[in-house]
Amino acid sequence: MGLTRTMLPLANQRDQFGKGASKSFGFQEMLIAETGGGEIVEDQTVFQNINKLATEEHEIWRKESLGQATDADRERLRQIQVTLDQCWDLLHQRQARKAAGLDPAGAKVRDEKTVEGYIS
Secondary structure, three states: OOOOOOOOOHHHHHHHOOOOOOOOOOHHHHHHHHHOOOOOOOHHHHHHHHHHHHHHHHHHHHHHHOOOOOHHHHHHHHHHHHHHHHHHHHHHHHHHHHHOOOOHHHOOOOOHHHHHOOOO
16 A cells, blocks of 8 residues: 655654754655555655655755855755655665565665765
């Protein structure tokens, strides 16, 4: 069974814990919050999240190009970039598992250190 709702952008998830909450949400925390920790994530859901994050990323880059980005915007951009890497990594795992005849639901979100440690 797949997700019945699309994932909320990270900014909205932070807002659920109050304005200015210092907790930083990554993709894994977003999945847990959205699915209750038990449902299977489908590729389409991950793609939808990538699109939302890319839109937010482009807005921050626009602000940066106009000299209007704040330190908080730059930190958010860093968080978005890590989360996007986690999303793409999860999709690649799912694709590899399908190609190997395994259940794609066995793919897991890898931590920041792992996905940011890959060589480009």
